[in-house]
Amino acid sequence: MTKLFFSVMLFMTVGLIYGQKQNETLSQILQRLDTIKTATYLSKSSRSAPGDTTVFHTTEKFVSMFINPKDTILGAAFTRSSIDDHNQYEYCYDGNYGVEFDWENRVVKIDTFTSRYGRPIAPFFVKIKSLIQYTQDNIDSAEVKYTEYKDSIQIDISFKDKIVEFISLQPFVKQFDGKKSRYVIVVDKNFLPYKFVRKMPHQTSWETCKDINISKHIDFEFSSMQQISADFKIKGREFRKDKTYDLENTKAPSWKLKEIHGDSISLDEIKQKIVLIQFTGIGCGPCHKSIPFLKKLADEYKDKNFELVSVETWSDNVSGIGRYKDRNELNYRFLVSNKKTSEQYKIQGVPVFFILDEDRVIKKVVIGYTTEKTDKEITRIIEELLL
Incomplete structure (x- = not known):
């Protein structure tokens, strides 16, 4: 019992000294700064x-x-x-x-x-x-x-x-x-x-x-x-945020982009009635936060004349983007943007969502992502366009 007591006391003493040293180090860094x-x-x-x-x-x-x-x-x-x-x-x-x-x-x-x-x-x-x-x-x-x-x-x-x-x-x-x-x-x-x-x-x-x-x-x-x-x-200071909103009710710019784990695909090749295009970045917090909603959306509307496309804007490293798609088990198209496409859609920050009708007119631009609020807004517009 005596040996156990001294072992416990030694452990506590070493831990206390170690903790004091940590705090001292933090204080010394602050003093230096x-x-x-x-x-x-x-x-x-x-x-x-x-x-x-x-x-x-x-x-x-x-x-x-x-x-x-x-x-x-x-x-x-x-x-x-x-x-x-x-x-x-x-x-x-x-x-x-x-x-x-x-x-x-x-x-x-x-x-x-x-x-x-x-x-x-x-x-x-x-x-x-x-x-x-x-x-x-x-x-x-x-x-x-x-x-x-x-x-x-x-x-x-x-x-x-x-x-x-x-x-x-x-x-x-x-x-x-x-x-x-x-x-x-x-x-x-x-x-x-x-x-x-x-x-x-x-x-x-x-x-x-x-x-x-x-x-x-x-x-x-x-x-x-x-x-x-x-x-x-x-x-x-000019914010493209306003310019991006100006794209509402205009024809969506055409594009042909490389699909991760696949060939290139163009907007014209997508035959579904409604298209949701998300411009994203693989290191963007709100973009990452939107993934569960987008996966659910892609699954629930897969047989409802709807197509979801995500376009990566921060990286052109195909292998790294591919690992990101696999790791997050994305069940929708994941494309790599180019400078021309990002400029045509007036992308400054991400995420940005473009909802296109059957004539490929941009009916709604949604900038940023907030759980539930953005989910409801995008879902509501898709439902209205599918009627």
């Missing part, structure tokens, strides 16, 4: 579908970040440019304006963030800080694993039964029974983060930073508007 006022780095970001290591999207950018405590959206200003020309900005944000640069046409689009669309995504160090702070504040509901290597420290963090996203200064949190939000942070021995892995039910993404230069001081206030050359034309 608090010293950063400006930073530049090369960022490489990749994304893949859940359960698949095939990358469907990769970007490499040069980023400059400037901490701005007055900003309530990100808490920082930043610029993003190509790795070949750091001064040729693709996008910059200062808390008041987001500016998107089109160097070929010498045009900029300015977003004043009065709309809920087009919010900027926080730069690397802001996301890491938001994640660490949220983990410390919710340590009782977080699972944290600490692994020390020769030249780095890896922290694995997961939150059970909820989706937690860190795309801005304040985290987005939604309860989601049976799902997990998982993150991996890798820091050097000076507690400076340089790798961030995000594992959501709908997507896995990575961001790795190198050539990091940081400063503890900032003696200027960055302005997005001052980055615009005098010869650039200025436009207000």
Whole structure:
């Protein structure tokens, strides 16, 4: 009994020490991030579908970040440019304006963030800080694993039964029974983060930073508007959301697209009376969430003169898309889009649903997906058109 008692006490003591070390590590990372006022780095970001290591999207950018405590959206200003020309900005944000640069046409689009669309995504160090702070504040509901290597420290963090996203200064949190939000942070021995892995039910993404230069001081206030050359034309932010709705009651653009596990098929070859076209992305959360509804729809209407077609817009990796279709057991056509088709249907974001009548007129455009609400709307319109 005495030996068992001491074994239990030793286990509890080791666990307590280990837990303290974890908390100390998180605090040291936060302290390190608090010293950063400006930073530049090369960022490489990749994304893949859940359960698949095939990358469907990769970007490499040069980023400059400037901490701005007055900003309530990100808490920082930043610029993003190509790795070949750091001064040729693709996008910059200062808390008041987001500016998107089109160097070929010498045009900029300015977003004043009065709309809920087009919010900027926080730069690397802001996301890491938001994640660490949220983990410390919710340590009782977080699972944290600490692994020390020769030249780095890896922290694995997961939150059970909820989706937690860190795309801005304040985290987005939604309860989601049976799902997990998982993150991996890798820091050097000076507690400076340089790798961030995000594992959501709908997507896995990575961001790795190198050539990091940081400063503890900032003696200027960055302005997005001052980055615009005098010869650039200025436009207000244009959202294709409105243009997409303009396609209602017009003839659906024709297309011929490659079908996963099959040959190419054209819209003209589909003979069913009613067609539902969904433009999707294999790493898109709402798109992934719509799959159970679409599978049910395809099954219930398979003998009712109805055809469902899903068109992938985020990836052209046929093998990876094929695995995605097989893994989700899709029972409807799954095609790969091309630039022309996406432009003709004015696709900016996904999912977007187009409901076509027997004359191939677009009778309804439904943007986005909300469980039950979108289900009922699409089902109702299909029923009306089938009469």
